[in-house]
Amino acid sequence: MSRVHYCVGVKCDYRLPLGRGNLFSQGKGNRGTMESQDRIMDGDLQTLGLQSILKMLALSGKTGTLFVHSGPETLSISLRKGQLMALHEESYIKSDLLSMLCLINKLDPPRAHAVREASQGNLQVALAMLVERNWMSAEEMQRRLEFAVTQSISHALRWVDGRFSFHRQLVTMESRMQPLDIDSVLLEALRQADEWEEMGEASLTRMTVARWQPEVSNDVRSLGLSQEHIEVLCLANGEVPLQAMAMVLMIPEARVARIMNHLLGLHLIEVVDTALEAELQQDLSNIIIMCQHKLAQRRQNLVPDQHLLGLIETLSQCINGLLIHHGTYAKSLRGRGQLPFTEIVRYLERRFAQPLQVIAKQQYPILETVTFTNGQLDCTEIIYLDKLVKGEKLEEFYWEAVLGLATFLRTVFSTLLNDEVGNSHTGRQLNYVWKAFLTEIDQEIQQYQLYRAHQNTQQIRSRNSETVFQIGQGRSSVPQGDGNLYWSPETQRRSI
Numbered sequence: 001m002s003r004v005h006y007c008v009g010v011k012c013d014y015r016l017p018l019g020r021g022n023l024f025s026q027g028k029g030n031r032g033t034m035e036s037q038d039r040i041m042d043g044d045l046q047t048l049g050l051q052s053i054l055k056m057l058a059l060s061g062k063t064g065t066l067f068v069h070s071g072p073e074t075l076s077i078s079l080r081k082g083q084l085m086a087l088h089e090e091s092y093i094k095s096d097l098l099s100m101l102c103l104i105n106k107l108d109p110p111r112a113h114a115v116r117e118a119s120q121g122n123l124q125v126a127l128a129m130l131v132e133r134n135w136m137s138a139e140e141m142q143r144r145l146e147f148a149v150t151q152s153i154s155h156a157l158r159w160v161d162g163r164f165s166f167h168r169q170l171v172t173m174e175s176r177m178q179p180l181d182i183d184s185v186l187l188e189a190l191r192q193a194d195e196w197e198e199m200g201e202a203s204l205t206r207m208t209v210a211r212w213q214p215e216v217s218n219d220v221r222s223l224g225l226s227q228e229h230i231e232v233l234c235l236a237n238g239e240v241p242l243q244a245m246a247m248v249l250m251i252p253e254a255r256v257a258r259i260m261n262h263l264l265g266l267h268l269i270e271v272v273d274t275a276l277e278a279e280l281q282q283d284l285s286n287i288i289i290m291c292q293h294k295l296a297q298r299r300q301n302l303v304p305d306q307h308l309l310g311l312i313e314t315l316s317q318c319i320n321g322l323l324i325h326h327g328t329y330a331k332s333l334r335g336r337g338q339l340p341f342t343e344i345v346r347y348l349e350r351r352f353a354q355p356l357q358v359i360a361k362q363q364y365p366i367l368e369t370v371t372f373t374n375g376q377l378d379c380t381e382i383i384y385l386d387k388l389v390k391g392e393k394l395e396e397f398y399w400e401a402v403l404g405l406a407t408f409l410r411t412v413f414s415t416l417l418n419d420e421v422g423n424s425h426t427g428r429q430l431n432y433v434w435k436a437f438l439t440e441i442d443q444e445i446q447q448y449q450l451y452r453a454h455q456n457t458q459q460i461r462s463r464n465s466e467t468v469f470q471i472g473q474g475r476s477s478v479p480q481g482d483g484n485l486y487w488s489p490e491t492q493r494r495s496i
Contacts, residue, residue, distance in 0.1 A: 070162030364404030
């Protein structure tokens with residue numbers, strides 16, 4: 001166990017034994033490496049807890065920077081004459097206060113966008129801009145900054161393993177906050193920490209992310225919930241971590257956890273597995289990129305029937321990619337270990353075979369030739385239709401297949417997205433990317449529609465020309481006179 005050197009007293013100094021190395025290396029979390037001669041106290045949290053450290057520094061009226069480190073998390077606390085001037089927390093949680101204020105109707109999205117662009121992600125600057133533009137009072141800004149400090153210290157008070165060091169050098173930290181009395185901050189931080197302890201073994205943590213269940217509508221006012229419950233539910237619609245919810249609402253994290261447990265019991269929200277969600281999102285993105293690449297390759301074929309065949313193959317490959325994806329990430333198949341392949345196949349066919357049959361029966365009969373084989377769409381009969389049909393009839397069948405598969409593709413994606421991520425922030429992001437891809441499909445369809453319209457126009461003109469020619473030939477024996485209204489100019493030229 002490391003030795004801790006400290007002395008309580010305004011004028012006392014701290015000395016470290018020679019040869020003690022730096023506690024923190026140069027990096028993002030500690031705002032720079034401190035020289036060993038500037039470090040006047042260090043140790044581990046098991047020897048001296050954060051509460052005792054802060055009380056001692058406050059009583060001593062110390063000026064400097066305290067670093068507290070536990071695992072991947074680091075607190076940097078700036079002190080001047082025993083008062084807390086600024087705090088920086090380095091952790092995995094990154095929250096967007098402006099977006100959260102929009103979710104609870106405290107700020108309009110256009111205003112939030114303007115402030116975000118100008119502040120470039122700096123929270124202190126963003127808050128100052130809100131005050132300058134009279135979109136937030138100076139008192140509210142101070143309360144929000146104070147709460148963020150208290151929340152971070154409350155979390156760090158529960159750290160058991162970790163290290164700390166205090167340095168004479170005052171690290172510059174941007175802060176618009178008025179200096180805080182450490183005793184007052186500790187009192188509120190301890191109260192918040194005690195609330196977590198009272199919950200016992202909680203399944204929720206400050207990093208827990210929840211989102212709406214797919215069945216939840218946008219009108220949450222009709223649910224008979226309290227204002228805090230409604231605000232937490234609104235924030236869950238943006239997939240905001242529990243810690244960030246507490247920060248924007250300025251209520252203890254433990255209280256937010258209790259509210260979330262209540263909403264979970266009402267089946268209004270569900271807890272998100274963030275690692276699985278990231279994997280799911282990446283897999284769907286890869287499928288979309290693959291489909292875009294296939295589509296770009298098929299564009300090179302300018303022969304109409306071959307171009308349509310290429311679209312059919314691209315659409316079927318995209319559908320099958322989505323089916324493979326859903327066989328891995330379907331909600332009802334999660335958490336059950338390695339499932340037999342036959343069970344996954346049965347699930348996929350039960351989920352998607354009927355929509356395909358409905359589309360075939362009501363709109364595009366050509367899809368009746370499409371079957372499911374081992375959970376995959378089998379379009380073999382359409383692809384090899386050129387062995388049985390030729391010319392314009394083949395092109396007509398291909399065109400109907402393209403429209404039918406494009407419709408089924410939309411159905412498959414909509415179904416799996418609703419099942420896997422529901423009406424959520426992630427769902428909206430994926431839907432935005434998907435719509436961009438569908439726009440490319442639509443453009444291909446529109447291009448062919450223009451081609452068909454042009455071909456039809458040409459055929460009509462050709463038939464009209466033939467009709468006029470036949471009429472002219474039939475009347476060539478009639479005595480011709482100047483100005484005969486039944487003769488076309490072309491007929492008159494031929495007679496001359």
